[in-house]
Amino acid sequence: MKLSSKIHLYSSVLMAVILIVMNLCIYYVFSKMSLDSQLKQAEVEASSIARGMAHSAAAIPVGDLLRSYVPADGKIQFVPADSKVKSPFVTSSGEEMEGLKLPYNTNKQVKQISYEGMRYVMVSMPVIWSDGAVYNIQISRSLAATMETLQALRIVLMAVTAIGLVPIVVSTRVLGRLIMQPITGLTHTMQDIRQSGRFRRIELKEKSKDELVEMGAAFNDMITLLESNHAKQEQFVSNASHELKTPLTIIESYASLLKRRGMDRPELFMESVEAIHSEAIRMKEMTEQLLLLARNQEQWQVEMEQVDLVALSESSARAFRDAYNRTVEIKADGEVLGWTDSRRLKQLLFILLDNARKYSDEHMIIEIGNQSSEAYIRVIDRGIGITKDELEHVFDRFYRVDEARGRRGGGAGLGLSLAKDIAAAISAVVELDSLPGVGTTATIRMRASQ
Secondary structure (H helix, E strand, O other): OOHHHHHHHHHHHHHHHHHHHHHHHHHHHHHHHHHHHHHHHHHHHHHHHHHHHHHHOOOOOHHHHHHHHOOOOEEEEEEOOOOOOOOOEEEOOOOOOOOOOOOOOOOOEEEEEEEOOEEEEEEEEEEEOOOOOEEEEEEEEEOHHHHHHHHHHHHHHHHHHHHHHHHHHHHHHHHHHHHHHHHHHHHHHHHHHHHHOOOOOOOOOOOOOOHHHHHHHHHHHHHHHHHHHHHHHHHHHHHHHHHOHHHHHHHHHHHHHHHHHHOOOHHHHHHHHHHHHHHHHHHHHHHHHHHHHHOOHHHHOOOOEEEEHHHHHHHHHHHHHHHHOOOEEEEEOOOOEEEEOHHHHHHHHHHHHHHHHHOOOOOEEEEEEEEOOEEEEEEEEOOOOOOHHHHOOOOOOOOOOOHHHHHHHOOOOOHHHHHHHHHHHOOOEEEEEEEOOOEEEEEEEEEEOO
């Protein structure tokens, strides 16, 4: 059974049960109030009749009194204490109605009884007669009018229930469709994505804040993530196939050259081995960068904390000196603290230092300081610099300012693109300022930690 049919069925049954229970409660309350009202009215009337008969007992015979006070639709009976003595009675219909009688009792009795399929209210009142004896005056009144009213109420309530079920069934069907509309749209969107291979999102009602809108928003977020992953996957395949082709071709060419002439020409052997080793290192670095760029920033496991930027820069500079035997000077005005991820910041700093090393033969400078509410790290080199037109594209993947120099230095055009992504992940900003023939300054800005 479809979910919309289940919603329709369950809500219809539930609303029908609620309507029936409500009408039953209405009938019960009304019938109880009506019958209680009849009992009280009969009790008050019986008390009045008993007082009137006791007052006139000495002057008027019992039979005449009974005929004077007999109710219009019932019976009045004079019951002595001795059950063997005949009890005189009078009925409005002239029938005997022997069953409409209660046992003698010195206490007042108010009851509802059934007799020959009819409902009666009976009141038995003890009264002191003129001879000093205690008698019961019993008055019975028919509840036919009340029962007819209750019967009419039952018919009306059943009719109302039957008529009310029609809009209930219709409204629950509409309700089911309204509830299912976002889910149906979600299903159609997923089917369209599967058939067309194109990512789509469902339209959301911005004013609504219910769970269905939240589900739609979660679906759209999932589509965004899938689209991003798909784009990264396609980009990774394209980038890898494009960039790995060159070093693999070089390695293959030098390997073939070694195979043909390497043993006879030592100088060719050393050249080939050096080229193969260099290209292998470049392939390794490029593959690591491609794999990192292919991952979502949510998977980078960023841990923001207070970091001593001077100590981190000194540690990075020391590792860089040992690895490349290059001079890296540190300039800082006291302690500088930043709010960032130390591991990713160090990786970002290494990328900028490596760029400076590739495009400059002079020593490099790292400046650390505070500016307003920001902390910064600057990597300064005295290289050939970058023109203004080219500076706008240096963060694009695989863009190289100088293709020949990029190949010679081992770059793949991925470093600054990766640096930009790392900076975004740790809530930092990377800026480049460069002049041809003067050098380049790369600045990392982040929130200062107090």
